[in-house]
Amino acid sequence: MYAILDIEATGGKVGEESVIEIAVYKYDGKEIVDQFISLVNPERKIDYYVQKLTHITDKMVRTAPKFHEIAKRIVEITDDCILVGHNVMFDYRMLRQEFERLGYNFEKEWIDTFEYSEKLIPNLPSYSLGKLCESLGIIVTDRHRASGDARATVSLFKMLLDKDTEKIISKKTGLQQPKKTHSKYQKLLDNLPNSVGVFYLYNSRKQLIYISRSNNIAQTINHIFTSKTLKANKLKRYTRSIKFEETGSGFLAAIKENNEVLKNQPMYNNRLVENKVYPYGLYYLESKRGYSRLEIGKLRKVEPVLKFKTKERAKEVLEKILHDYQLCLQVNAGIKSEESCFQYKVNECNGACIKEEAKEVYNQRIEDFIKTTEYPAPTFLILDKGRKGIEKSFYLIEDNQFKGYGYFEYHHQIKTLEMINHILIPIEETDEIKNMLKYFLYKTSSHQNQIVIL
Missing domain, CATH: 3.40.1440.10 (GIY-YIG endonuclease)
Structure with missing residues (x-):
């Protein structure tokens, strides 16, 4: 029997955090037989970063039960169970910490789905829960909420059990204690x-x-x-x-x-070379008479829209762009056919593959994407998350060059270069930073309030 769980916590220094939400699904290897989901009053403030990530506010947990009020239910639902979680060490540590405060020794065997995902499903681009589920087609609802992440872990664990033909999971179910540092x-x-x-x-x-x-x-x-x-x-x-x-x-x-x-150049980091050439680029193949395309290729004489270290990363980004801008995979691959693509049949393509969509309309969407990667002005700010509270971070681009970053609070006005330079932390622009900025502009293109033209 397994207790598949996820915990959200207040944030802060290790050993000082408190649980703010818990979800436990009791799983018998075939189906969920019991569940417990609850917000928890941590009796302390939730870090601003955690509130932004989870959307759990101090107000939401104010009337929630305190941990000691739900402790018995947690003991009952996890009785005779092996704990299962993604990076379960954090969840287990939080439970042990909360129970220790009550004078109770909470010990369980455990299984980390992160560890077994790496073993049973190798060579994926990322093993974080969100990206792993995306790669495996597992639907995640309420990401960064205990119930949503725990349900996703249930689906992931089912898949791992199916893939575990050598039964390595049942042979090694963790230790009585999570891995501890010496x-x-x-x-x-x-x-x-x-x-x-x-x-x-x-x-x-x-x-x-x-x-x-x-x-x-x-x-x-x-x-x-x-x-x-x-x-x-x-x-x-x-x-x-x-x-x-x-x-x-x-x-x-x-x-x-x-x-x-x-x-x-620390000895255990891969050596970096300033403005080194990225071997792959995403190129814009404009067509005046037909449908324009985006193509991955080795570096050419023309400047690519984006540059990449690996072909795999280039393909991953291209797939996202095609999806975001509803571009036909068949047309973009240069395939000419009288048959429509599969995406058209499921209403995810507007019919460029069978010339049903006007070329001008289709090509405009590609141009719209290109514009998101371009600087909106020679001198501007990009606003981003701050460290805590009402703080924001910013990046300064001046005369089309990245100059550095800084922090400010909402009520402070930083609309002149003189004021900005007072708080600027300078960083020299590199090819990688310039490329990261272009991709960041594309990702945040729907949030125009993050751009301040100076």
Whole structure:
């Protein structure tokens, strides 16, 4: 019997968080036989980042039961069950922490669907729950809410059990305790935040040996210190101190990571070369008489719309663009046929494949996409998430060049370059940062309030 669960927490320093929502589905290997879902009053403030991610507010949990009021129900529904979760170590740690506060020792065997997904379904682009479910066709409703993520984990676990022909899951169902870092590493993990940012690992000589970004700094570093890969073993062996910087925005974390790896070239990061050539590009093949196309290819004399490190990443982005702009896969692949494409039959194509859609209308949608990747003006700001509260981050592009980033609060006006430069943290533009900006503009094209023309 399995107890498949997901927990949302307040955020904050490790050891100080509290549960704000829990969902448990009791699963007998074939179907769900019981379930428990509840908001929880954490008796403390929920971090702003968590509120934005989960849409669970302080007001919503104010009248919810406190953990001690639902503790008995959790013990009952998980009785004689193996805990199952995606990155279950976090959920299990949160439960143990809450029960310890009540003086109760909560111990269970566990199965991590993240670990077994990597083993049983290799070579996927990402194993985060959302992207994994997208790759596998698992529908996720209420993402970043306990019930939605737990239901998605039920579907994922069913699939893993089906794929587990060698029965490795039943042979190894976890330990009585989740993977713990060795005691000599534990102090390094104290006070790490469960938030977006960049972290830095240093050796005994205080030399920077590794830089990375993460959507959850504490969880990522914990994963490194419990992993057995060759790289993780080296990082564990040599790391003596850890520093971090919260960014609030995943995009800003990516920019900082690129800039600081390029500057420092830590020994355990892949070596970066400034403005190195990306081998693949997404090219716009304009047609005046027929239907225009978007094509992936090796770098050419003309400038691509976007550049990519791998062909697989280029294909992934192209598929998203075709979907977002309702572009015909058949037409875009250059296939000429009297038969309509499959997407037309399910009302996801407007009929360009059988010349039912006007070329001008179809081509305009491609041009609309191209415009989303272009700078809206020579000098402008892009606004993004801040770290906490009413703070926002911004990126400055001046005279078509990326100049850096900064933070401000909503009630502060930053509409002049002079004011912006006072708080600007300069970063030199690289080919990768410029390409990231173009893709970020495309992704945020529906949110025009994020662009401020100066």
